[in-house]
Amino acid sequence: AQSVAQPEDQVNVAEGNPLTVKCTYSVSGNPYLFWYVQYPNRGLQFLLKYITGDNLVKGSYGFEAEFNKSQTSFHLKKPSALVSDSALYFCAVRDFGSGNTGKLIFGQGTTLQVKP
């Protein structure tokens, strides 16, 4: 069965330090991977995606993610965290059994807390 795991419920970092939010996946075939951010009482905002090509993907707000096929991981990173990055982050993978429906399988989310 296809799945996405975000092993940390919460990540705490100090402002200015690098941050990493972890994601691992299990799919049959090549994965299509996505990261989203959610601020309180708002919808999810798309940050970046990996489809094919370069393993380091750059996205919005200075975020990037590194695809590692051997470790089946897609960790979200940022070189220098901001207090305003504090939010809930979701990793997702395309559901390959879903045809043209565009369905995604989401992780449970990781809360990022950046302290000044």
Add this chain to the structure above:
Amino acid sequence: SQTIHQWPATLVQPVGSPLSLECTVEGTSNPNLYWYRQAAGRGLQLLFYSVGIGQISSEVPQNLSASRPQDRQFILSSKKLLLSDSGFYLCAWSAYGQGKNQPQHFGDGTRLSIL
């Protein structure tokens, strides 16, 4: 550019009352449409999705139903709300038929409280 609208932003309803939440998308045609519920600010549960007018797929058995009367309109309904229907409801769209690499785009949600 494409936009997605959801309303209302917040809703307080008594148990047993009906529900209608609406979602519309602008700037695209024939989108895939989705309804999610998010409990306690954590994981997302896919409730319904639609690949075209009148085509609704339900992911989980529940007290809710969905309809798609127009290409870019998606409605979530209930005849009688239960306490367990409380939550944050999110509508999303994605481009249909353009490959499997298209992200979903979300509205700002409706916070539903059942009293």
